[in-house]
Structures are given as C-alpha cells and as structure tokens.
Amino acid sequence: MRKVEVIGVGMTTFGKQTDITGEELGRQACWDSILDAGINARQIQAAYCGHVLQGPVFGQRVMAKVGIAGIPVTNVENYCSSGSTAFREAWLAIATGQYDMVLAFGAEKMTGKVRGAITPAEEDLEAQLGLTFPGLYAMRARRYFEEYGATPYQLALVSVKNRKNGTLNPRAQYQREVTVEEVLASRPIAAPLKLLDCCPISDGAAAAILVNSRTARRLGIRGIKVGGVALTSGQLEGGYIDMTNEDMTRRAAMEVYAQAGAGPADVDLAEVHDCFTIAELLRIEGLGLCERGEAARLVEAGVTSLGGRIPINPSGGLLAKGHPLGATGLAQVAELVWQLRCQAGSRQVEGARLGLAHCRGGSVPSSEGGACTVILLKK
C-alpha cells in the first residue's frame, strides 16, 4: 500500500440554504478544495461522491459544474457514512496505485427533501411504527442511563460543549451557545432526548483531494498523512443484544489503530458522529478513548472540551455544525486537516498531531443495515 496524503480540503457553510442547489453546494466545496491544494483541476484523475438523497448520477452532475466532466466518477452511499466512504474509496484507489490524485466529495441538500425525523429504512416495519433515528437513540440513552447511572444533565452537557465549539467555527450552522437549562427545557423529541439533544437538518458540502506521497512531494506540497481508514458493517451482536455497545465502531477503530500503529492514547482530537448527544458518549467509548460507562463523567469533567485532554468535536460536531448527510464525513476530514495544519483559529487544539474522524450510518437493530468508518489523519 502506498502512503496517501490529503493536500486540499473545502467546505461550504452548513445550514438551511434553500436558495441553492445540491449541485452548486458540491461545486463550491470541490473548488474550495482545488484552490486550497493549489492544483490544476485537470490533474484530478477520478472522483468519488458521497450522498444519500440527491438522485441518480449526482456526482457526475456536480463534476460537470466543477468543469472536469469525463473522468471516472462513482457515487457511493452508506447513509450517514456516505462522505467518509467516498474518502475511503478515494484513499483505496491511491493507496493501491490505481490513481495518483483523486477527489472525494460529499454534498446534501436536505431542506425541501426531508421533514422531521429520518428513519433507518423507509420500508422497515419498526420504522413505520416509530423506530426512527430519534426513537432508536432514545432507547439507547435510556439503556445507558440504566446501566451506568448517567443523567439527562450529562447528556445536555454534550450539546452545551458542541454548541460552544460551533460558535468558534464560522461554517457551523448554529452560532449561538446554549445552556444546560435550555437543552433540558427544549421540546421533547423522544424521551429522554430533547430537541437540543438532536442534530439538525442541514444543507452543505465538503471535499478533499488525496494524492500519494510521491505526488505530494513532486507538487512541493506538504500534505496531511492518512494513517488509516476502516469500514465496517453491522452484525447481530451490535443490535438488540447490547444496545450501549458500539460494535461497528469498536471493530473499525481496532482496525484503524492497527493500520496506523497507534492506539487511542495517541489521539489528540476526534470528530465523532454526534447525531444525538447520547451518540457522542457511546462513540467515545466505542473508539476506546475511555472505558464503557465513563464518557458522561469525562464530558462533565471537561476532558472532551477544547483545552481538555482529548477535545471531541472541536468543529461543533453534527449537533452545532450541522449534518448534511453525505457531506458530514468529509467535513470531519476538513476539520482534522485544518487542526493538524494549525489553521483552526480560535478552536485550535494545541499541539494536535493525530486526529480521528468517525461516522456511523443506518442500522436498525433488527436489520443490521449499518455502516461505520474511522479515519486517522496525522501531521
């Protein structure tokens, strides 16, 4: 396997953007990444596009607007892990020597397409009976409370932290801090989850340009190195049997640590898939960043805040930055690249050398339809 580097990233502002098409969002992010890398767009040999709701051959439509139509484009979909799966396929294509420069991008125009809670699988009987994503994560939260004595107050602290981080990120959807009281007093969604425990509906796009290290050197660019990428799918064990176990996450993390020759103790910051406050806690544990049942106390102690030992979601995460499905994984990559380049401004994690990005999509316990990615980037 050849060494791979990220030499350019781009990201639109996330939020409700009713006046702009998904194609245009994608175009903006792709061009941001091209300009960031300082390359000629014609050097890009292939592209992978992650999206969920944008309709057939969306990636090709974006590439035509970018102005480099004609190259091989593959649309990939792994629900909330779609963008990170596009990153993974691009990484594979370069690591294995198929191409020297590949564009990975993701975009989602959700407003006008999605109303209310999205479901793991539309035709799933359980989803029709109420097992939407909020319903699913509410069950996991209740179980977590039961097993570890965690509280709604501790969940709310995750939202407070990420909303605070979001105010330091000009591309985040929400630019206002919230208090614990506000979170607890916000509209109930699925007990114990309140509105401010849930990530919003968002429009946005993000992109990254990957090359092999020799190409980076030839171009005179010092890229951010890809330490490892893993993709797992759901197994029975992660479903009904143990609802607070992030099985897919755990397996992906073990694989990626092995690839990078690193362990959780080496991770300086992580962008994790906080689609709900409870999700961030479960993922911190699944990634091995702490023991099971310990995450709520870590958040309370400030360990995961900016300035803490292991800042989680310095970008604001899905809760504050927003969650345009296909864009999310690549927005995480963009954040890590900015952090590792020391370009993250007022939310900079000091001395960051190893960053982790985690996405997890789909998965109803009974159908095992889920995908999880973990990406390690290093200085």
Added chain:
Amino acid sequence: MRKVEVIGVGMTTFGKQTDITGEELGRQACWDSILDAGINARQIQAAYCGHVLQGPVFGQRVMAKVGIAGIPVTNVENYCSSGSTAFREAWLAIATGQYDMVLAFGAEKMTGKVRGAITPAEEDLEAQLGLTFPGLYAMRARRYFEEYGATPYQLALVSVKNRKNGTLNPRAQYQREVTVEEVLASRPIAAPLKLLDCCPISDGAAAAILVNSRTARRLGIRGIKVGGVALTSGQLEGGYIDMTNEDMTRRAAMEVYAQAGAGPADVDLAEVHDCFTIAELLRIEGLGLCERGEAARLVEAGVTSLGGRIPINPSGGLLAKGHPLGATGLAQVAELVWQLRCQAGSRQVEGARLGLAHCRGGSVPSSEGGACTVILLKK
C-alpha cells in the same frame, strides 16, 4: 495490477415480482453466486452493491440476509451503470491487492416504486418538460434516421432479435417472440419509438464473485478472466453537439481495449445497453464493432443475431430480459460468464472466447450527468 477472475455468478429471474422484497432478490442472487463458485461465504472479504432506488444502506441489509454481515460494504450508484460500477470497484479492490475475494452484486425492486418513464434527473427542468429517457432516445432516433437513412423497420428488427433471444433464456422477463408488425403496431411512446422499442420495468438481482488468479488456483477453480474494466462520465461533446455519437461509450471502449490488448475485431459477443432499440444501434457503433451509421444494416443482415458474426445481446438484452437498474450490469457479467463457460444452452455463442459488457446510465445532454462502463471478459 493483479489478474482478476470471476469464479461465480448468480442471477434471479427478471420480471415483475411483486411478492418479493429487494433484499430477498439480492440474497438469492448472492447465494446463487456463492454456490456457483463453490466457496464458503465467510471467505468473502468485502462487498460492493449497485442499486438506484432501494434506499439507504441497502447493500448492508442484503448482506445481513446473506448471513455475512460485518464486512466492509459499499453501496454504489451510477444510474443504469450501477451494477457494472459495483463490478468495477470490486475488480479494482482485487486488482490492486486490497482484497483476494470480493462480492459484487446489484438488485432492484422497481415495481411499486416506478410508474411510467424514468427521467435522467428528477429536478431537471427539461425532464419536467418531457425530456424523460424515452423522449431523449426518440430525439436520438430521429436524428439517426436523418443522418443515416435508417428506418423504424430496422429499429423493430432489434426488438424482434432480442425478444427471440429472450425465449432461449429462462431468466428473461419476456418469453414470447414478437414480429416486426407487432413492434410497429405497438402503442406509441415517443415518436418514432413504440412500446416494443422500449425496455420494461423489472425486478431482479445478479451477483458475481471476483478473486485474484492466485486465489482461483489455490481454490482449484478455473475462473473467467477479467480483461479490462473502464468507467467514463459525460462530457459536453457527447450531448447536444452530436446526438448520434456515443462519446462516453467510445472513450470507455478505447480504454478497455487498450487494457486487454484487444480490439473490437476480437470480440465474439457483446451484451450492450439496449434500453431502447435505437440505443443498441448507437452502442454497437460506439463500441467500434462497426462504423457509424452501419449498425442498422448489420442488424438487418443478421450479423448481430445468434449464429451471426457478432451476436449482440444473446441473453435477450434489456428489451427482453428486463432492466432492473442496479442488477443489469451484473446480469450482463453473468451472461458472459455462462457463454464463455459454454453453459448458455440453446443461446450458446459457439467458440466464444472474448465477451464484452456495456452499460450506460443517466445523461441529459444539458447536464452531462452520465456514467458508462465497459467490461471485457475472456476465457
């Protein structure tokens, strides 16, 4: 690049299958391919799933039913080239050394989801004004008539040939021959195209298991070799400027011939994307199997019939076999494998050594959203 072989294929019957889910169709095709290869399903290291309409993480849901959930699964979408793109990504993953055994499958349950003509892009203004796929191909047919003096009678002959081939394929949707008179008298869809010039709405699935040659030898299996795989996307030149030029097809074919060290004269049979009768003619020319403007006369002379010099769509093609979007590319692969193994029964192409499969999806002239794949398989 390592040499890659197809060691197992599977395919459900294509047709209207209202009582069965997309997941179950996928499961059947995957298991057919596993049994055909004679492997243990647990040896499969990763999977690529091609589909268009089956909703998020469909591939993962199928794999859970196959019984090998947990491995990396990537859903890919390139409209009518989705299945062949899944094949391409699986081929890449093995050719480049990432994995030794990968499952590529595609499935589509269209009944209940699609009514009437599908459009290149739902939100496209031109599509809303009538530029559905039948509208688009009707324009191309008129232009072809104008440029080369071809006739509706010659178009009808494509349908007659493929419907006849379909009667020799027990998995084909249509099992009845049609006459030129029936085609010409069938309901007008978009002049000059009649109902029997158009492929149907279908449900179905197909799958293939790919390994590197060393693995095939270790398993004691003599697979069908992958000679080359190419993926292109649309460029402006292929759109408005020259409507009878299959630009994406031409570029993909040139690439794949170069990979295989072969030319169009070496091709013994081809499965091409005959979504409409006119499409088969345009593709035969785009693939270099004859000169531009010559295909209609070739069909009339029986050159593309079973027993002719270069049989096109011996399986019945999309017109007779059916076209469950994501399954089509892999059904073409299955047909080539059976033909090259001399297992095609009464539709066997004698002495077939090199087979070509061609898919093309999407593409409105004005938006360039299109994807095209060409695959070469050899004995």
